[in-house]
Amino acid sequence: MREFKRLTPYRDAFNMMINDIEELQNVEEMLLDGALGRVLAEDIHAPIDVPPCDRSAVDGYAVRAEDTFQAREYSPIKLEVIDEITAGMESKEEVTNGKAVKLMTGNKMPKGANAVIMQEMVKREGNTIYVLRPVAPGQNVSFKGEDVKKDEVVLKKGQILRPQDLAILKALGFKSVKVKKKPLVGIIVTGDELIEELNEEELISGKILESNSAMLKGLIREYFGEPHFYGVIPDDEAKIKEAIERAKRECDLVLITGGSAFGEKDYAHKFVKLLFHGTTIKPGRPVGYGERVFVMSGYPSAVFAQFHLFVKYALAKLVGANYKPVTIKAKLKNKVASSLGRHEFVKVYYENGEVLPIKKKGSGIISALVESNAYLIIPEDSEGHREGEEVEVVFY
Amino acid sequence: MREFKRLTPYRDAFNMMINDIEELQNVEEMLLDGALGRVLAEDIHAPIDVPPCDRSAVDGYAVRAEDTFQAREYSPIKLEVIDEITAGMESKEEVTNGKAVKLMTGNKMPKGANAVIMQEMVKREGNTIYVLRPVAPGQNVSFKGEDVKKDEVVLKKGQILRPQDLAILKALGFKSVKVKKKPLVGIIVTGDELIEELNEEELISGKILESNSAMLKGLIREYFGEPHFYGVIPDDEAKIKEAIERAKRECDLVLITGGSAFGEKDYAHKFVKLLFHGTTIKPGRPVGYGERVFVMSGYPSAVFAQFHLFVKYALAKLVGANYKPVTIKAKLKNKVASSLGRHEFVKVYYENGEVLPIKKKGSGIISALVESNAYLIIPEDSEGHREGEEVEVVFY
Structure with missing residues (x-):
């Protein structure tokens, strides 16, 4: 009966992870035209007054x-x-x-x-x-300088560049800007049960179409990174070891899905010195982190929660982005229950100031991800919320 | 004394514009890897049950x-x-x-x-x-089909593809997907006073660094389109006419900035049959639309409001995107006043359920755009809101 003897509380696990991640110093000069969504690598001082005269x-x-x-x-x-x-x-x-x-x-x-x-x-x-x-x-x-004063800092290092930021840069005479290089994020998917081509016979006999790579590529692109997919690696200790070592050499961050539990074929945690392994989050409990490697679940729904609770913050820190998810208040349309001791990631559908929890049994469920557009957190010390209560939600 | 004799109420102007825009039918097949953020051109029916068996x-x-x-x-x-x-x-x-x-x-x-x-x-x-x-x-x-039932519609035409949507497509065996082609959006910037290179002497003598193109390129990219910049066209009737005609031929939508007022050198509206010209919005009153062309202001702040009040909806309709800006409720930290008869676009900074109006005098002000992250609308029949009132805001 092997199991997670001790689940690390989410906040502790998060802090160990974030303290271990160091900001990358790789910078590239980008023309304004290619800088949308990129992270500014330097403070921008205004070289002129705007307007330059009355x-x-x-x-x-x-x-x-x-x-x-x-x-x-x-x-x-x-x-x-x-x-x-x-x-x-x-x-x-x-x-x-x-x-x-x-x-x-x-x-x-x-x-x-x-x-x-x-x-x-x-x-x-x-x-x-x-x-x-x-x-x-x-x-x-x-009046001279009423919009921007000469030498004033108009944009700070870490700013995620928006259309209006590009406008002020152009209005100040900049043609290009120094931004952080996108961190290269390796994706390793493990599991003998995974197939890449639709084959109904194989599916009925127990195979599963691999989908985590598509989701992670999208999430990595949304959060400052450049994905690199190492493919599906079979449950073979030597092959998993080799893939992890290669990805660690080549990438700034590595995400491994499917090898995080303590099943007999879950090898990933053997090759990475993990700072924690097994946390109070739900879904996604078996997540582990160490040496710029996340070991994650096989279930897409668990991987999605692990990404939003850990990985996106790691990516933001790698690029030094001034990123904080926006929390908004909304009224709960249905009650939502959670067990004490669990940091629960609840998928919800937000509309017009109200949220509907999208609860479906099973962490294998992808359709709940598709039907939701935001999440709320029920921390370890809460058993949930009543219908009509005000809650804080974060958009995906 | 030429002026806008009659300002078209925002809602009427919006309806004229949106009813005139027709959805484009151009479709392209994209690998899932390139489909993030693209707009689905067809309903997706599940070819299999998920799970395919118990x-x-x-x-x-x-x-x-x-x-x-x-x-x-x-x-x-x-x-x-x-x-x-x-x-x-x-x-x-x-x-x-x-x-x-x-x-x-x-x-x-x-x-x-x-x-x-x-x-x-x-x-x-x-x-x-x-x-x-x-x-x-x-x-x-x-159980078989508990996540997705065979033949069920899992994603609808018009869906803006997110990471989890790509995951469900991959879990159903899709390798590629039909998405709408990005509309090509021409940008024409007019004005003899505009320069492209920082030159302090020229600026002090009355020239202005052109910045609308950088902002519009970014906004167009954020809202489903592909920008094409025709450069800065001098205030010359023949040249403006030629640029507009070329852009109308080559693009799905055309944005002209700086030629929308009725100054002697504002020619743009002469070459486009406008359905309306001059609306109750503030800033951005002189906006006009007709024949897939928007005539917009010269001031970046006015252009930004015109984009969010009109152009993004035109782009969403061109690609048939299921797009509706998310409105959230927040508490106003300072009072905000508006004149009756104006549909006012107020820039605000949202944080922790509260919004601070970023009010600066002058529609030339770009720094207010940079300092804000959302907007609220004060419609024509309201004179504004008191401090502490609950308001509805939309994130940029």
Whole structure:
């Protein structure tokens, strides 16, 4: 009767794992065009002020605000237009009392002017404008540095680059950016029962179509990594040893599925010095970690939970990503029960502020993964939640 | 005084746009490995039951449950082990009363057996096992079709493929899958004031570093499309006309930034038959749409709102994606005001169930986009929300 004599509490196991993972220092320079979703390897300091000078925020007339204070729709103020410039041009004229310069959005404010009247707010006749409403000093002006100040840190090392981050980089004149190289993550799938081709006869006689590799490749890509699949390795001690040693040499992180339990044919844990093996999580209890290797379950549903409870954080730390899953509050549509002592990963379907637990018996069940879009955790000291209770969920 | 005489209410503008967009029928066959994030072009019917037969869900002994009903730790029941099989094998023996077959997780249930005893629950001596606890009929058995039934639709046309969806496809024997081709989205940026290289002198004299293309490329990639950038086109009527005509010929959707207002140099709307031009949204009021072309603002912040309020839905419809942004409830940390008649897109920073509005003056402000991670909408008939109110937000 071999079994997990002691299950390591999830939080302890997590801490051992995360403390063992060290951030990789491999950096590559990427053009902005290829940097979406990548992790910034350096702080970005603004090389310029944005805007770089005081600018008009509208199409209109640069004036001295005090000239307009008495302007009313039925007693307009007359000003003389002394210059007109178009987009990207600069006026050499100085705006003095009684004068105005016509300009466009983004134009540098002419000397002397301190406000801009929108063109819709004036009537124009030849070189005269009739101002219908007053403007305040500073009105319709974008001031130097009001968006970004020179030397300010606009993006921090670890930022996962989004479209708007690429925009600010481009607005500051960057064409490329230093990002972390994607960690190479080896996937080793073990099991004599696994087949790769649909064959109904073999399936009925007890074989199983291997699916963990497809899921893990997708998860690794979603969480900062580049997968490398070493194929299905039969339950042969020497072959498993060889595959693990090769993957450890070639990859930054290794995931082995199907060899984590203590069945007679589960060899994986023999070749890796594990910091823990067997935790309180459910599903996925037999998970183990050591030497940048995770030994994981064979069941897809258990592997999925092990990935979300451990592996994604390991990947985030390897690339130094500023990653924290967003937790949101939602109302539970059905009660959900859990055993004391289990850190339970419950698949749920979130919609409109409510979550429905997707409970199906058996950790072999893939359809529950497909029907859910988020998870909630019931920690070791809780027996679950009642219908209608508020819970915290995380989207996949 | 030209202006938008009538602003089309957001909801009306949205409906005109979405009703005009037609789903593209271009399909490509992708290996599962390249299908992450792609949109399924067909319903997927299960070609097999999963499991394909009744199977053991654990490593242990297949028995007739009734033989074990009297088993107790201090008065175990004796059974004879008549066969042993390993992963992927099938036993040819029949389990009758008093007999057991040793098997592993996933093995087909032998004839006659109706339950499996976990190996930890027995003591073994030679070919005899001592059963310490009873098992119920069906216990530790995965029944044929309990995960997926043959012919059942497991994934629907329009599904955006996630790692777990790829896993179920692989578990059903699929090696590739039909997905929608990515729509090609042309980006035309207009404006004489725009430069592509950092040049402080030019910036101070009124030029602006172009950044919309970087943002739009990223957004298009995040929302099902493939961007194609036609570069910065000067404010020249003939050149803009030519670029629009070329992009309309070559692309499935065209986004033009910087030519949507009614300034003298805003030509874009002259060459596209717009269904609407000028809406109640803020920022981004001058947005227009017609003939698979969006005319958008020059300001990145306005373009960003226009993308999230209109363009992402157009892209989802083009590929027939089952896409609906997830709305979540959160508590407002500061009050947020809006004018009646405006459908306001408010950038917020979400953390731990609370949102902080990121309000900065000026629609030219990019830093507010970078500091926020979600948005909320204040519709036309609301003047905003008080501090502490519950609001609905959408993550970028």
